[in-house]
Every structure is written in C-alpha cells, then in structure tokens.
Amino acid sequence: MSVVETKAEKVAGWNRPPVIEPDGEGELLEVAMGPHHPSTHGVFRMDVALDGERVIRLKPVFGYLHRNHEKIAEGASYLASMPYTDRLDYFCSLTNNWAYALAVEKLVGQQVPERAEYIRVILAELTRIQNHASSIGFLIQEMGASGTPLMYAFKEREKILDLFESLTGSRMMCNYMRFGGCRVDVSAPWLDATRKVVAGLPAFVDEFEALLSTNEILMARCQGVGILRPDLAVNAGVSGPMLRASGVNYDIRKVDHYGFYDRFQFRIPLGDHGDIYDRYMVRVLEMRESIKILEQALRELPAGPIMDSKAKIRGFRPKAGEAYGRIEAPKGELGFYLISDGGSNPYRYRVRPPSLINLTVLEDMCLGHNVADVVLIFGSVDIVLGEVDR
C-alpha cells in the first residue's frame, strides 16, 4: 500500500497526525527505511514519503519478529512462561519477570516477602540504569558518534550484567522472579560486589554527562526536534521516560505503590519541552534517581525468606478470574493481563508492550523534520523489537 494515500484521512474526529502538504516542487519520494537498517535497532520498517528532505508521511511497519508469544504462553503453564518473558524486551529481562510475577500474584492474591521485594527493587533499578545508559549510547551513535559513547555505556552495562550473571546464571535471559518471591537468595559477596558497582555509578553518570550534555552536536540536533505535546502523549498512551519528558508527572512506581517504592526517597524528573533533548535528560536524571534508590535499598535490605511459605509451585492453578498487573519498566508501562479459567495454563495472556504503544506517536513527532532527524526521533523512543512484535 502506498504511504502517501492511507485510509487515515477518511475518518473524522480522531487525534490524528497533522497533514503536511508538499510544497509542489519536484516529486514525492517514497522510501522504505528498513527492515534492515542500522538505525532501526532490529528488524523494523518505516515507510516514509519525502518531499525533498522533508518527511510528509510516515507509516511504521511491524511484525518481522512476531512469533505469537501470547499464543505460546496460553499453551504453557504459568511458570513455564516466566523464562519466555525474558525474550520480550531482552535488555530488561528482570523487569519483564517482575511485571509477569506481579500480574500472577494479583491473580492469586499471593504475598511477597520483604526481602524478595527489596531484591526485586535492586535488580529493577540496576536494569533501568543499564537500559538508559545503553539507549543513550545508541542515540549518540545515531547522531554519528560511531562507537565510542556507546562503548562508554556498554562498559558500565557490562559490570551490571556481570552482577546479573553471578546471581541468576545468565547475563540477559535471567529468569529470576517467581510467583511469591525470587529464585535464589543474594549472597554477601554478591551484595558487596553490587555496592562496589553502585558506588562507581555516580562517577560514570558524571563523566557521561560531562561528555554529552553540553555537547554542541547533541544540543544542535536534539533541542526542538521531535516535540511531543503532553496532551497527545497522554491520549496516545505513551508511558515511561517519553511521557515524563513531555512534562506529564506519571510514574507507576509512585502511583501504584508496588514493590515498597514508597519507602525510598527519590524524585521524578520531568521535561519542559518534550523534545529529544528532554528525553535524553530525563533518562540521565532517572539514572541518578535509580542510584539513590539502590543505595537506600542496599543499606536497608532486611533478612528473611525470599519465597512466601504459602507460595504454590506444583499444581499451580489459579481460581477463575482475571487480573491486570503493571510496573514501571525502563521503557514505560509494562503490563500483563491474565484470565484464568481454573486450569494450569492461562486462558488469556496479554502483554501490554510499552515499546509498541510508544511508537503510536512516531509519525506525529517526525512530520516536517528532515529524514536524518527521523533516525534520532526513533532512537529517542527507545524500543526493543522483541517487545514490539512479540
């Protein structure tokens, strides 16, 4: 189907992207950016219509990585889907685990011991830091700074992944959370190693920021580009750092009071302009807040069991009913919607993917900008295709 003519114009009354008219000189050029394009972070296509360098239409095309995760999960037991959630957003497997565990715990009314909740918070915040660091690294790479800034981010990410590996056995596919707790307890040497890594993080963020935040190229290419209005962001279901960069104060850690986030002192950074630079800045400041949470959680980590004694593992059959559980994942609101019919498999298993829904506004942000900016705007959304396509 041609990008230039879509059905979108035929329905009235929706919050649609603006129509940009070509200036009439020359012909329109339709370009398929992707699916094999270095800036698409995987296999993803943007069909763009260009008037010269200017983007006048943009349609994202999904599905290259679709494997019907939801159908597979409906054919497996509740616990058997836990390792498969790792593959959704493979940068942040531990937050995926947590969101799924939280939804199942809501479905069966399962309590989680204090120590397990603290461990979950520690792991989720480590995940957030490494996700934000590498997503900024990729963004800078797309600006043309090939390699070096990304490797700075990856150097720190590697330290965090080493911690994940020594605790869970895997760097990225962690499969760590269980319904009612965690799989293995953290050891004293692991905690010491984590404290050491966390103690080094502020210096890393300082250095990262000193190199980037006032960088002329970054400011020139990011400020005022890809602006997302707060009203559109809320209406389009955008969540996570993208929503907060548009100035909307909504962080599920504060709103839903899950996982003892109430006990920690941290602030929510908000942007003023909603452009790429604000998204970059919100991510940097969120890393700093995550470090604060980590310091508090590591200091206050209580002793005790890591699995609830009433947690059922064999013969796990929730009563008929449904539940929706969500957490603030690094990329936005990650939710799981489960319907149980009383059997050992979920009757319905739905993932609410923040990466896919944040792309709803991609066209709105890109219209009128140069094609080179599309790469940056797309990079600032921070997606992982494993989660977009599921």
Place this chain on the structure above:
Amino acid sequence: MNPGTEGLGNREQKTVHSGDEESRSQEPVLKTVEEIKAAIEAAVPGAGVEFVSNPSPSAQPSLRLAPESAVAVATFLRDDAELAFDFLSNVSGVDWPDKEVAEKVKVTRTVTKTVDGPDGQKVEQPVEETVEETRKHVEPGFLEAVYHLFSVEKKHGPLVIRMRTANRSDQTELPSLTPVWRAAEFQEREVFDLYGIVYTGHPDLRRILMWPEFKDFPMRKDYVDPDDFEYEPTAHDEVLKRAEEHKGREQGSGIRDQEAAAK
C-alpha cells in the same frame, strides 16, 4: 536551517524539574465500579452498562458496554471531571468459542417399583421419584475486547471496560475507541489482526503483525497452523499425516497457498 541550532546557548541545559511533591499530595480517590456505573447511566441515557464481577483476589471487576453506546460512554469516562480516565493503557482481545455446557437437572418421573404390601406380599406400585439428569446445550461463542483505563490526572485506575461481538463468524463488528483514545490505534489493529474483531470507525484498520495477505486469525482458540509454512521445505511423514487430517478444512493462509493464488 536546522531548528535546533537556534536554541543553542540561550537555553538552560537542565530543562528538567522534579514532579515529586505534586505526586505526593494527590491521593488516589476512585469511586467503586458500581458508582461509576451509576454515573454513566445518569450521563448517558440508555447506556446499557452491565456490571461483571471478578472472583479473583485481584479485585478488578469490570463494566460491559453495549456496542451501540460505547463511544458515548467512553467519551464520558474520558471527559468527566471527576472520573477523568484520560489514559487508555491496554486493549486486549479474548476469544470465547462455542461451548457445550453440561447441566444437571432434577427430573421427577413416575416409575413402577416393587414394594412390600400390607399383607407381607410384594406388590408393584407406581412411585414418584426424583433423579438427576445431565442435559447438554451449546452456548454460542463470541469475541470480546477488554480495555484497561487509568487516569493520569487523578492518578487512579484501573477501570476495566469490555464489549462483546454478537458471534464469532459474521457479526464481529465493534465500535472503535481510537477516536476517543489514540492509544487504541495500534492495539485495536492488533486485535483485528489476531482475533478478527472488525472495528468500525477505526482510521487505519489493517493487519499489523501478520502479513497483509494472511487469511486466518491466529489467536483464536480453534486456529490450526497451516501445514506448509516455509520452514518445512521438504514435507516429511509427520507433516503429510497432519495435512491429511486437515483435508477439507479451508486454509489458504500458508506460503504455498498464497503462491498458488498469486499464479
């Protein structure tokens, strides 16, 4: 000229402030789902909202909307100052196929039994007796769309609303809520793609995850994989056996079917 270069230098680098205090001061005040139902019925006459209980400990009951008034109700939920459900989080399809329900019914009937007569002899006598019988009937299936709403402004939620289609075969239309919440744009496309719910009033209803030529709806419970996906270049015994079992069932969604159709 690049729009960014103008702002260089005359803008503070840290454009970010904290929303911490604001979020602390607002405690979530959510009406119960029954109260919301009453508010909808007061605002939208003849809304036809039905309360659906949820026996799970999650305490998330839902409201079933009549498709005719769904857009009006959704607009009310979004625009009402007190409810302010401005954030549509999740759209999910659910398939409920036709199911055979076995019901136990008590039936009273008269049977002839041998009882002891008054003079010690056996006498046959009609006796009324109540027995349990299992009767089966088919409940027609339907497709359901479930929406999870939150309020960014009031910081409350979730409110679960759901709609169902008339059946699973030829009347699968539901009104699209994309005009109310843009968040539904891709998610309703996904429900259309995987479940086959046809959203009327959706601005751009196309398949999103499967390829455009695909025929079937993979998330339905009665979906059967095609026998000739391209990852099986050589049909081996197992595949051929499966194909034999599926003979007569309309497929047309495999790679080779499409290639044949293109010729």
